[in-house]
Amino acid sequence: MSTRRGGAASVDLDRARALCDLARFDDAAQLLQRVVAADPQNARAWCLLAQAYLGGREDGDALRAAETALSLSPEDEWAHRLHSIALGKLGRREESVAAARSAARVAPHSWHAFVQLAQALVGDKSAHDEALAAAEQAVALAPHEAAPHIVLGLAARACKRYEDAEAAFRAALAIDPQNSAAHNELARLRLRRTKLAGATALAEAAGGFTDAVRANPRADVSRRNLDLVVRVFLARVSYLIFLDAYLAGRGLAGSGSIAARLAPVILLAVPAQFAWRFVRRLTLDLRRHVHRVLLSRALLIPAVLQAVAIALLLVAVVAPRDARSFAAGAAAAAAAVARVYLFVYARRRSRVRPGLRRFVSRALGRHRVPDAAPDPES
Amino acid sequence: MSDALLDSLRAAVEAAPDDVPLRLHLAELLASLGRRDEAVRQAAAVLQRDSGNVSALRLIGAGADDAPDAPAEDESAAETLRRLDRELDGLVPPMYVSSGVGPDEEPVGEAYDPEPAGRLRLADVGGMEEVKARLEAGFLAPLRNPELVRLYGKSLQGGLLLYGPPGCGKTFIARALAGEMGARFLAVGLADVLDMYVGQSERNLRELFDTARRSAPCVVFLDEVDALGQKRTHLRNNAARGTVNQLLSEMDGLEQNNEGVYVLGATNHPWDVDVALRRPGRFDRMVLVLPPDGPAREAILRYHLRDRPIAGVDLGKLVRLTDGYSGADLARVCETAAEQALLDSARSGNVRMIEMADLEAAVRDVRPSVGAWLETARNVAQFANEDGAYDDLLAYLRKRRLV
Numbered sequence: 001m002s003t004r005r006g007g008a009a010s011v012d013l014d015r016a017r018a019l020c021d022l023a024r025f026d027d028a029a030q031l032l033q034r035v036v037a038a039d040p041q042n043a044r045a046w047c048l049l050a051q052a053y054l055g056g057r058e059d060g061d062a063l064r065a066a067e068t069a070l071s072l073s074p075e076d077e078w079a080h081r082l083h084s085i086a087l088g089k090l091g092r093r094e095e096s097v098a099a100a101r102s103a104a105r106v107a108p109h110s111w112h113a114f115v116q117l118a119q120a121l122v123g124d125k126s127a128h129d130e131a132l133a134a135a136e137q138a139v140a141l142a143p144h145e146a147a148p149h150i151v152l153g154l155a156a157r158a159c160k161r162y163e164d165a166e167a168a169f170r171a172a173l174a175i176d177p178q179n180s181a182a183h184n185e186l187a188r189l190r191l192r193r194t195k196l197a198g199a200t201a202l203a204e205a206a207g208g209f210t211d212a213v214r215a216n217p218r219a220d221v222s223r224r225n226l227d228l229v230v231r232v233f234l235a236r237v238s239y240l241i242f243l244d245a246y247l248a249g250r251g252l253a254g255s256g257s258i259a260a261r262l263a264p265v266i267l268l269a270v271p272a273q274f275a276w277r278f279v280r281r282l283t284l285d286l287r288r289h290v291h292r293v294l295l296s297r298a299l300l301i302p303a304v305l306q307a308v309a310i311a312l313l314l315v316a317v318v319a320p321r322d323a324r325s326f327a328a329g330a331a332a333a334a335a336a337v338a339r340v341y342l343f344v345y346a347r348r349r350s351r352v353r354p355g356l357r358r359f360v361s362r363a364l365g366r367h368r369v370p371d372a373a374p375d376p377e378s
Numbered sequence: 379m380s381d382a383l384l385d386s387l388r389a390a391v392e393a394a395p396d397d398v399p400l401r402l403h404l405a406e407l408l409a410s411l412g413r414r415d416e417a418v419r420q421a422a423a424v425l426q427r428d429s430g431n432v433s434a435l436r437l438i439g440a441g442a443d444d445a446p447d448a449p450a451e452d453e454s455a456a457e458t459l460r461r462l463d464r465e466l467d468g469l470v471p472p473m474y475v476s477s478g479v480g481p482d483e484e485p486v487g488e489a490y491d492p493e494p495a496g497r498l499r500l501a502d503v504g505g506m507e508e509v510k511a512r513l514e515a516g517f518l519a520p521l522r523n524p525e526l527v528r529l530y531g532k533s534l535q536g537g538l539l540l541y542g543p544p545g546c547g548k549t550f551i552a553r554a555l556a557g558e559m560g561a562r563f564l565a566v567g568l569a570d571v572l573d574m575y576v577g578q579s580e581r582n583l584r585e586l587f588d589t590a591r592r593s594a595p596c597v598v599f600l601d602e603v604d605a606l607g608q609k610r611t612h613l614r615n616n617a618a619r620g621t622v623n624q625l626l627s628e629m630d631g632l633e634q635n636n637e638g639v640y641v642l643g644a645t646n647h648p649w650d651v652d653v654a655l656r657r658p659g660r661f662d663r664m665v666l667v668l669p670p671d672g673p674a675r676e677a678i679l680r681y682h683l684r685d686r687p688i689a690g691v692d693l694g695k696l697v698r699l700t701d702g703y704s705g706a707d708l709a710r711v712c713e714t715a716a717e718q719a720l721l722d723s724a725r726s727g728n729v730r731m732i733e734m735a736d737l738e739a740a741v742r743d744v745r746p747s748v749g750a751w752l753e754t755a756r757n758v759a760q761f762a763n764e765d766g767a768y769d770d771l772l773a774y775l776r777k778r779r780l781v
Binding site: 018021022024027176178210213214217218219220223285288289292 | 568604605608611612613618649753754755757758760761762763781
């Protein structure tokens with residue numbers, strides 16, 4: 001009788017695992033709840049239940065299931081790892097690191113454990129070197145898996161070793177060209193490293209986020225990052241127009257020469273070239289997307305302000321002498337308001353109260369790029 | 379029993395409205411005298427004060443049905459509601475006569491045991507004229523004219539994939555299509571798929587198609603085909619990959635003749651289906667099944683309200699309010715409105731009909747469930763539509779200004 005019951009439980013566990021593989025987390029959780037009700041001492045069932053809860057974003061329940069699994073099987077690497085993931089998702093970072101260390105301790109040959117340890121440590125600024133070491137260990141244990149390379153890239157980026165980070169993300173993509181997280185992280189890296197007028201890198205970042213969405217249409221983070229690229233583009237155009245208007249205003253105030261009068265138009269070539277280079281490198285579907293985002297209610301205001309700034313600069317060329325400086329100043333003000341609007345918009349979207357450092361960073365046109373959501377436990 | 383005694387009891391109840399045993403006694407007396415309506419009102423007033431009162435529940439059951447089932451002692455509130463819903467349904471005549479159309483009926487056929495040709499037709503599907511026209515042109519017309527198909531050298535093989543948001547009637551349409559073709563119907567659901575994963579998957583799948591071939595003409599309906607034919611790159615275990623390979627082989631009919639076997643698939647996530655399954659000869663035609671249009675919503679609402687006590691329901695307005703709702707959402711709207719009327723009846727002691735206000739409040743409570751699906755669909759239509767497979771979807775999203 002007990003053998004038959006054990007066999008049925010085994011079949012149910014196989015089914016639940018298959019349901020998790022198919023991302024039917026709710027169905028898997030329902031099935032596993034029945035399994036653990038019939039056999040509360042089944043540590044594997046509790047682990048699978050924790051995995052199903054994690055997949056269904058029920059992190060509190062996942063934590064309780066992982067704790068039960070741990071109480072039944074204290075030396076189970078999987079249980080420690082699930083415990084760490086659930087704690088991390090609940091924002092209990094130090095405990096998450098401790099649980100990941102336990103996973104690595106009980107299973108020093110498990111690349112999964114070191115991937116989780118590295119991922120938990122990456123969030124701790126004082127432990128970036130340790131995160132890098134753990135990621136390197138994971139890659140050494142499983143060089144043909146994509147996940148260790150991705151976490152190595154994350155750790156290298158945290159250590160500001162950008163070349164190494166890019167190489168790691170590229171290695172992950174060489175193993176799995178459809179890996180959405182690797183596409184997303186590589187594009188994030190490009191976006192972070194673009195210079196003020198780096199239109200090509202910005203377009204490449206947009207392409208990378210598109211690849212991430214294409215590989216996984218559920219990748220909301222990549223979709224948001226793609227929209228972020230458009231905002232960064234607009235912010236940089238605003239900044240370049242502002243510089244143009246500022247320089248033109250100074251020139252117009254100091255001299256009445258033809259060159260000084262034409263300066264606003266000549267200087268407009270800088271933002272125009274930036275915009276042209278950006279758009280030219282986008283694929284057709286991305287151009288349509290950018291167009292749609294620019295015309296969306298949220299970004300229409302800065303786009304219109306920029307158009308007004310450009311119109312004022314053109315007016316400054318033909319305006320009477322007394323009005324030129326005023327027109328250039330008004331153009332600079334419009335561009336500045338557009339930039340501030342984008343800053344406020346980004347801040348409201350992120351819902352994070354930025355510190356002074358982040359404030360300065362954003363004011364200079366650098367944006368916080370959302371992370372790719374880590375995959376549920378495997 | 380004299381009316382004077384009843385009047386005295388009524389006066390006592392009015393003087394002590396919270397005296398549950400007294401009110402219950404009055405209700406029982408009224409019931410024994412055949413004054414069912416008043417007995418039900420008094421019993422409902424008891425429930426208002428003591429929601430789990432078994433005697434009151436039994437009295438309401440007796441008021442609605444001459445042979446009531448005694449409620450369980452530990453009956454939950456939800457169960458009570460459902461039971462009261464059933465019981466109160468009988469107190470008033472239904473507003474609509476059943477059309478016999480159930481948009482969200484689930485397939486009841488067993489795998490490997492084909493159902494005989496059903497009587498359901500596409501004409502029984504309310505609204506959705508565009509989908510029906512596409513099915514007629516892309517699937518039914520060639521089947522009805524095999525000589526023409528042969529004349530033009532076209533193959534009769536190949537499957538049709540219905541895709542769209544959940545709860546929009548893909549299964550119902552598949553059944554109607556089978557009825558239209560006069561073919562037997564063999565449905566395979568996710569549970570069968572999982573049996574395949576843990577059992578001998580390839581052999582099971584071969585048996586499934588062998589059964590269909592023996593029963594030809596037969597429609598093999600693969601529900602949630604993204605589970606059975608998921609992208610092999612996403613799959614971690616070899617058994618699942620073997621299942622996909624076997625499905626490809628069976629659909630190609632390499633070893634057996636698939637004449638008269640029509641494969642219909644349904645999925646909410648066509649982008650998760652292995653690309654090999656969408657090549658010619660397999661699921662080479664895709665039909666988008668969207669949330670029901672106006673006429674379809676009206677038919678679905680009529681169906682779900684057909685046996686409920688309703689009064690003054692403006693169906694036209696309700697149809698307008700529920701634009702973008704799936705069939706399953708509409709069912710929930712009706713269910714929520716019925717619950718509200720039921721609770722009110724129990725609280726007030728006056729049995730009342732489901733009114734337009736209940737349905738409007740339910741529409742406000744139940745939000746369309748297709749939002750998350752549309753978010754993902756938008757990403758696919760915008761960035762993963764290289765071969766034009768999702769042009770219909772893109773057109774729909776543009777129409778709704780979602781891209």
